[in-house]
Amino acid sequence: MSLVAACGESPDPGDDPRADPRDGARVALGARVYAQHCAACHGAKLEGQRDWRKRLANGRLPAPPHDESGHTWHHPDRMLFTLTRNGLVPPYAPEKYASDMPAFASKLADDEIWAVLAYLKSQWTSADVLAARAEMTRNAKENR
Ligand code: HEC
Numbered sequence: 500m501s502l503v504a505a506c507g508e509s510p511d512p513g514d515d516p517r518a519d520p521r522d523g524a525r526v527a528l529g530a531r532v533y534a535q536h537c538a539a540c541h542g543a544k545l546e547g548q549r550d551w552r553k554r555l556a557n558g559r560l561p562a563p564p565h566d567e568s569g570h571t572w573h574h575p576d577r578m579l580f581t582l583t584r585n586g587l588v589p590p591y592a593p594e595k596y597a598s599d600m601p602a603f604a605s606k607l608a609d610d611e612i613w614a615v616l617a618y619l620k621s622q623w624t625s626a627d628v629l630a631a632r633a634e635m636t637r638n639a640k641e642n643r
């Protein structure tokens with residue numbers, strides 16, 4: 500899938516301070532925004548929709564988990580921000596890609612989007628995931 504292909508290409512760092520998972524106030528705001536705007540599709544516990552890898556009858560993909568079982572954590576902060584703000588449009592999805600993921604630019608302030616990301620990141624705690632994200636950030640900085 501295109502989003503996965505985009506994984507290794509992004510030169511963006513994975514640790515934007517606006518999505519700092521150690522900032523309790525931002526995480527709390529993000530949890531509220533998530534419950535209101537994301538949980539219906541991505542799951543109250545970030546578990547995603549059932550059989551999320553299997554296309555629906557209409558050819559679209561279900562909502563993936565945002566917990567460590569998904570691939571959200573493979574992506575740098577800036578890319579997650581852009582995906583949430585603009586939806587699945589170029590450069591991270593093909594032209595005219597059909598998806599149920601809404602664009603949140605008209606519904607959420609940029610700061611609320613960053614807060615949601617802080618919340619998602621606060622749920623990524625396993626050593627493997629944290630090490631992979633730290634490496635992503637290091638590589639991004641070297642390639643800048
Ligand atoms: C109406 C259902 C729906 C809502 C509400 C929704 N999403 Fe999604 N989201 C999806 C679907 C479906 C996909 C996968 C689309 C695809 O791959 O074609 C997706 C994909 C994503 C991705 C890409 C994940 C990846 O690993 O590539 C991100 C990031 C994301 N959503 C964040 C959010 C956030 C943050 C919110 C709340 C502010 C939200 N979504 C609300 C349905 C939804």
